[in-house]
Amino acid sequence: MSIVIGDSCIGCQSCIPNCPVGALEMNDEDKLTVNDKRCIDCGKCISICPVSALSNPDGKKNNRKKYVLKSKNELCDNTKGVWVFVEQLEGELASVTLELIGEAKKLALKLNTTVSTVLLGDKVENIIHVLFEYGTDKVYVIDNPVFHFYRAEAYSKAFCYLIDKYKPQILLIGATTTGRDLAGAVATSMKTGLTADCTKLDIDLEKRILLASRPAFGGNIMATIVCKERRPQMATVRPRVMQMPESKSDRTGLIVREKFNIDEGSLQTKVLKIVREKSENVKIEDAKIIVCGGRGVQNEEGFILLKELARVLGGVVAGSRGAVDRGLIDYKHQVGQTGQTVSPKLYFAIGISGAVQHIIGMQGSETIVAINTDKECPMMKLATYSIAGDLFEILPKIIESFKQVLPDGFEKEVDKID
Structure with missing residues (x-):
């Protein structure tokens, strides 16, 4: 049996882009409907509904519960890889992304796994070769005009879709204005932990978990924070803290092109104008x-x-x-x-x-x-x-x-x- 839509549904459509198989849509009467042939009972729409109008009679739980890991074996078997969010603005790559790729390579080496980058944007294919040159093994790309400018609503939904599908072990994001906003939204949606403004990253080799260190108590001590039971383990890292890796022009890797359609009309925020700082001394x-x-x-x-x-x-x-x-x-x-x-x-x-x-x-x-x-x-x-x-x-x-x-x-x- 597929998802059941209750009478309390208000037609907000927030569940539609969250469905990975496109089983939800609005009919001619502006009422939400579910395609029984497409629905896979994953439960993702249930967790996103603001009025709890959706239910699953079979009692299947949201796939994100799989990220509550209980044993050492599960930590190794169910998640893999170190991911880095690619921050860019109209094709201009933020340097913190490259710094994080270098740090991700160190972590991946200790875990005997790979480094992947997540690239969301509009006409951003020209960035891919740079990511390979600096050390990424795989690039997940969602290229869509709706991602031309950063908006937390669109970016976080697409990011959570990729996380649900590919299940990374660690996710690193630059502690920039954009990165801090996105990291908080993704961590909340995935119900996982997030260590902010890290200055050092390492791996506990015995437990195979991320050790994320950051200044605490006004900078008087360094606190090392771990996320034992939920995945992905997330951390934001301040720009200019990690060393920039060396680039090699002959590096290549795997490109995974994904499609994640979001209706521009369903988004609650619009980018009307980008005002750029004119002063050369700001950065x-x-x-x-x-x-x-x-x-x-x-x-x-x-x-x-x-x-x-x-x-x-x-x-x-x-x-x-x-x-x-x-x-x-x-x-x-x-x-x-x-x-x-x-x-x-x-x-x-x-x-x-x-x-x-x-x-x-x-x-x-x-x-x-x-x-x-x-x-x-x-x-x-x-x-x-x-x-x-x-x-x-x-x-x-x-x-x-x-x-x-x-x-x-x-x-x-x-x-x-x-």
């Missing part, structure tokens, strides 16, 4: 040179000096949380645990004591120059080069020295710094 996470000021910069006059140094070097200005709280710089330029994670070639830490929350966000910098009146503060000890003294006396001299020795267009040469 501090991509900068090669960063001049960052903290609470010790004291005032706007201090930040004028920071901006001049950044201009001379061809870098960008950023701030610690202390500077942001004082209103000296906007939050979108904040570096740290509650801001952006950066890994520039050159990082100036000016008037920053070095609280662990800030260090978490910039410890991947290649060269660190610290300027502070406190010789013993953590940042001065962490820095590659430390200058003790008053920044209002030191910075003008540094700026003048750079002006004398740096060639015009120095900022264009930054990428060549070893």
Whole structure:
């Protein structure tokens, strides 16, 4: 017997795209109907119904219950593979995706399994070869105009469809605005655990489970979180935390093209316009040179000096949380645990004591120059080069020295710094 539709059905149609076999549809009277020949009694529509109008007389449970795993053997047998969500905007790939592929390869090697990426979008075939070059073994692709722009409703339903069908063991998503939104929606729908903003990933080889570590209690300790009984094990990872893998142009892999149809008219959100930030200094996470000021910069006059140094070097200005709280710089330029994670070639830490929350966000910098009146503060000890003294006396001299020795267009040469 197939799914039964009760009188309480309100015709919201939320169950239709959730059906993997297309057994649900609206009739000419705008009432929900079920095709008995197509229905496979999987129960997916039951869990999604907001008014509990659908039932299954045979008592079969939702397939997602299979993700409640009880034994070590089940952990190995019922799920496999490490998945990475491919974040892209109109064909432009987010770098965190490639970073996660590299980390996924390390996890997959320990589990003796494969790495797969999930690519949702519109006309995104040109991205596939890049994913293979950076190490993915398999790409699941759903190419449909409805996925042109990210919307949680559409993306999460398609993602859950793939998870239900292929049952990954681990799922990694970038801790970006898009990634955090999607990860929460998918984890909720799949009734599984999610560890957010991870800075380290590993595998418990004996239990074959993911060890997801992240700062806790204001960054004072590192907490390692596990998801023992539900799958997939999910984690979001901050950009610039994991190392970018090397690319190999001759790498290839398997492409799995899936179809998941969602009616645009059934979606509750529409993308009317994309407003792009015009400022070149907003994406501090991509900068090669960063001049960052903290609470010790004291005032706007201090930040004028920071901006001049950044201009001379061809870098960008950023701030610690202390500077942001004082209103000296906007939050979108904040570096740290509650801001952006950066890994520039050159990082100036000016008037920053070095609280662990800030260090978490910039410890991947290649060269660190610290300027502070406190010789013993953590940042001065962490820095590659430390200058003790008053920044209002030191910075003008540094700026003048750079002006004398740096060639015009120095900022264009930054990428060549070893």
